[in-house]
Amino acid sequence: MSLNLTYKNVNKIFGEQSKNPVHALNDVSFTIEPGELFCLLGPSGCGKTTLLRSTAGLESISSGQILYGDKDMTLIPPFRRNIGMVFQSFALYPHMNIFENVAYGLRVRKTPDEEVRKRVTEVMELVGLTEELKRNPSPTGLSGGQQQRVAIARALVYDPDILLLDEPLANLDAKLRRYMRAEIRRIQKATNITTIFVTHDQEEAMAIGDRLAVLRKGVVEQIGSSNELYTKPNNAFVSNFIGKMNFFNARLTGEHQATIDTTSTRVDIKPQNVRLPLQTTINPGQAVLVGARPEQIEIQAQHSPGLIKGEVQIIQHLGQFVRYEVVIDQAISDVPMEIDMPYMLEGVREHDAVFVSVKEGLPFLFLPEVRN
Known part of the structure; x- marks a missing residue:
């Protein structure tokens, strides 16, 4: 069952005790609906990756709350949050074949071998890599787009509550990026997992997201569909960032x-x-x-x-x-x-x-x- 994800007055200040603290997140409050594909969009340094890492528990927030459904996850460590995360660099293990890369999260959870084989086979079929799984090479023997899909399969195989994608298409060429953003939307809608997609590319966000949040200097400037942000921007900044x-x-x-x-x-x-x-x-x-x-x-x-x-x-x-x-x-x-x-x-x-x-x-x- 998909969960909603709620931020309540979230603040993150780097160097709070220093002379020049950085307010990376400033009183962020909004809710992502269950099963929604939600994009965080903004220029470099706006706070979108900090918010994603805080959602994963990789950054501790200075104040506020982050809730998965009705459960306050603010102080829960990352390994107890049941999240799937896909990084910009893919972060695949070159010394493992692709089966073991995808199965890694299940192995850590001590899932029985038969269940591991079943789940890996199902998720590789979902991401369109059934034939590659039969060959089962190292990730280094795959194209960039195939490696990306292996990384997504690894994040999905243990049925996470929340899926986090941190600029996952940044290392792909333009044509492959257009193809993969459609694939990511197809896969997300098939699984119906509540998902956050971080990008600085407004065209990418508009093509993928159900809704978008535009951030500037740690502040959420506007949230809405791509059409709402394009046709009814709140201010000059949003209007020039969306289109x-x-x-x-x-x-x-x-x-x-x-x-x-x-x-x-x-x-x-x-x-x-x-x-x-x-x-x-x-x-x-x-x-x-x-x-x-x-x-x-x-x-x-x-x-x-x-x-x-x-x-x-x-x-x-x-x-x-x-x-x-x-x-x-x-x-x-x-x-x-x-x-x-x-x-x-x-x-x-x-x-x-x-x-x-x-x-x-x-x-x-x-x-x-x-x-x-």
Whole structure:
């Protein structure tokens, strides 16, 4: 039976007695539902691996509680937590064949040989390695993707309560990563084990997770499905971490209306996606950020009123769309815009002048903040 996993006001401070303590986890509280595939996502140093290791008992937390179901596991040592864990490095034993690698956890638990053979055979069939089990080589004789599946089988064979995956696809090439993320989702749904998947790759998290938590500096910024985080981000940081967001410096000129001032024109924007903290008071003239995703912006070669002048830096044909990197006035944006068009603009080359417009009704409105 799958368990829910609950964090209650979890804090982790490294070097608490030192002059410069590091608050790696800051009052983290949320619940992962039974059988859910939950992704922890964020930049390096955000606290996602610390939270995973704390869940496994490999790190002691400074305060708070971690519950498996209704049982408080905060002070329970790792070997009593019945968890399965898959590491970035796979951590397979090269001196053992793959059968013994998968069987290791059962051997430690003194499981009878007949039951070991049965369970290893079943789990290797689940991960699609029946033929490799017949050959039974050392892990060094397998491909990267096969080694990854052996590591997953080893974590699943003793029926853990919780499965923890710590950036398990980081060492695979791009094509194999796409294949393995679908395999991991298939295997997890077949076993229905409550699972945490840690990654810094937002595309990977969006493809795999039932829900995602975005962390920044030890704080959970937002939790939701990939669609919720993409279409309704809480703030500028989340919007730029889940997908790409272009930001325009603007000023508020009315309710749900902002103006972008350029040297040559004034552009009025009416964002429909106003993402401001509750009880936020903003006044006309206040600085705000207008956000628009690459597909929510258009460019054209000819000028007309209400467009922002820019210069094309790079053109990338990416199959289904063409991505233009366009530099505009630094007072509006200090980084190039990324703009996705469904076709190549006739006669427009790199370093040519173009004119940028934001599609009506689509952009977001945020308060200015650190976005990275």
